[in-house]
Amino acid sequence: MVDVPHGHDAAESMTAPPKAACAESAAQASPGPLQSELADTRDKLLRSLAEQQNIRQQMQRQREEAVKFAASQLAGDLVDTLDNLRRAIESVPPDAADHASIGPLLKGVQNTESNLLATLARHGMQRIHPLGAAFDPHVHHAIIQRPDETAADGTVVEVLQPGYTLHDRVLRPAMVGVAVRGKRESGPAAG
Known part of the structure; x- marks a missing residue:
């Protein structure tokens, strides 16, 4: 035989949710220390993952830049060789360029x-x-x-030594003469 509760207690037991469900809904309604700790741990994990991704991206950029500019020391050393080749070419007088022994040598340089x-x-x-x-x-x-009435102020009017770049990074700046308007007293160069 089944014992059925009578009266007011019977109505409550029929409509009341189980005690476990009440505890769960109460926990959701007011976050307890466990939920707070879980949220804090989740936040720390997400921040850590984001930091790791940033470090990976930074290392990738540094690696790409290291590969891109690995030859900068060699390229910088070759600038002197280019200067010497240019000096050799410019040292040949224009009338000697057609000479039988100098012409082929100049062409080779x-x-x-x-x-x-x-x-x-x-x-x-x-x-x-x-x-x-x-x-x-x-x-x-x-x-x-250099005073120059034909060029705008600050215009490069003479190149004393060419400059070079490697992937838009300056290896050596060009040494230049700059135009100034009117008479200029001698003094230190601009730049």
Whole structure:
């Protein structure tokens, strides 16, 4: 025989949810120390994962930059060789360039310079051609100021030594002469 509760107790037991369900809903309604700790731990985990991702991305950028600029020391050393080739070419007088013994030698030096520049260009190195450009202290080094009424103030009017970049990073700034308007007293160069 089944014992059935009578009266008011019977109605409560029929409509009341089980005690476990009450405890769960009470825990959701007011977060206890366990929920707070769980949320805190979850927040720490997400922050840690984000930090790890940032570190991975930073290491990837550093690795790519290291590969990109690994040859910068070699490229910087080759700048002197390019300067010497250019000096050799410019040292030949124009009338001697057609001479039977000098002409082929000059042509060989010009071809060597051209091939070296092309090879370096394939690897990201470029010669800076500033003549006629506005003076830029990031890529030019002003050695002299020259009065020039035909050029705008601050325009590069003379290149004393070419500059070079490697992947848009300056290896050596171009040494230049900069135009100034009117009479200029001699003094220290700009830049």
